[in-house]
Amino acid sequence: MSTEQVTARPATWDSDQGEADMEKGHEPSWRALIEHIDERDLCGKSVLDYGCNRGGFLRLLYDLRSFERGVGVDIAVQSLDDAERRKGDIPVTYKHVDELTAPDDAFDLAFSHEVIYLLPDLEAHARYIKQRLKESGIYYIAIGEYAENPLWERWKETVSSFSPVSPVTHSLQDIALAFRNEGFDVSVRRMVCDGFLPYDPTDTKYLQNPMELIKFMTEYMILFRMEKNRVEKKPGA
Numbered sequence: 337m338s339t340e341q342v343t344a345r346p347a348t349w350d351s352d353q354g355e356a357d358m359e360k361g362h363e364p365s366w367r368a369l370i371e372h373i374d375e376r377d378l379c380g381k382s383v384l385d386y387g388c389n390r391g392g393f394l395r396l397l398y399d400l401r402s403f404e405r406g407v408g409v410d411i412a413v414q415s416l417d418d419a420e421r422r423k424g425d426i427p428v429t430y431k432h433v434d435e436l437t438a439p440d441d442a443f444d445l446a447f448s449h450e451v452i453y454l455l456p457d458l459e460a461h462a463r464y465i466k467q468r469l470k471e472s473g474i475y476y477i478a479i480g481e482y483a484e485n486p487l488w489e490r491w492k493e494t495v496s497s498f499s500p501v502s503p504v505t506h507s508l509q510d511i512a513l514a515f516r517n518e519g520f521d522v523s524v525r526r527m528v529c530d531g532f533l534p535y536d537p538t539d540t541k542y543l544q545n546p547m548e549l550i551k552f553m554t555e556y557m558i559l560f561r562m563e564k565n566r567v568e569k570k571p572g573a
């Protein structure tokens with residue numbers, strides 16, 4: 337067990353329909369995330385998906401860039417069961433966040449996609465990830481829900497209406513500082529999800545018009561690359 341336990345163990349994060357819709361809605365963004373990472377060949381690599389829900393991201397990643405071993409963690413136990421049931425024969429396991437021991441289980445790469453806004457203590461999260469990455473391991477954080485996104489305050493109310501854990505407003509600077517304070521080297525870019533984006537005008541849970549979708553997927557999605565073991569730069573170097 338880790339020393340920083342997250343006690344929540346809801347069955348699911350959203351309703352059955354909500355999680356199915358999320359999986360469909362997130363696929364273009366997962367593809368963009370995989371396109372944007374520096375590491376092209378994941379052969380021999382171990383990967384962690386933090387906040388994996390039903391496991392769709394790791395299934396897609398394995399399909400596009402097969403890796404040696406993957407673990408998905410979440411708090412939602414029924415969603416984890418779904419992930420386990422649907423994994424097929426890919427080398428992945430799913431478990432509750434508290435059950436991922438450190439440092440025995442160390443990863444080359446870690447990912448989280450649309451999870452950071454559900455974590456109240458970013459420095460504790462940075463420590464959790466740091467303890468589970470190999471030396472010079474990389475953590476990619478894809479996030480569209482943060483203080484500077486003008487859609488966020490409205491979405492926060494939506495999320496609050498169903499999520500078993502309260503959403504939190506972090507700024508991009510909060511995220512960068514939390515990881516810098518834990519010794520990570522921080523870099524950041526826009527995550528552009530180009531091409532045709534599926535849009536259902538009858539589903540207004542998050543989006544009220546196509547421009548919101550376009551702006552979200554091409555302007556507001558941000559990708560952080562957090563590198564463990566930051567090398568201190570000498571003054572003047």
Ligand SMILES: C[S@@+](CC[C@H](N)C(=O)[O-])C[C@H]1O[C@@H](n2cnc3c(N)ncnc32)[C@H](O)[C@@H]1O
Pocket residue numbers: 342348349358359362386387388389390393409410411412415433448449450451454455501
């Ligand atoms: C918006 S969903 C994103 C799911 C998935 N990453 C995706 O891209 O579809 C957020 C996920 O984070 C999980 N989550 C919430 N709090 C968490 C925590 N403290 N630790 C791990 N996962 C958490 C939720 O249960 C949910 O599955």
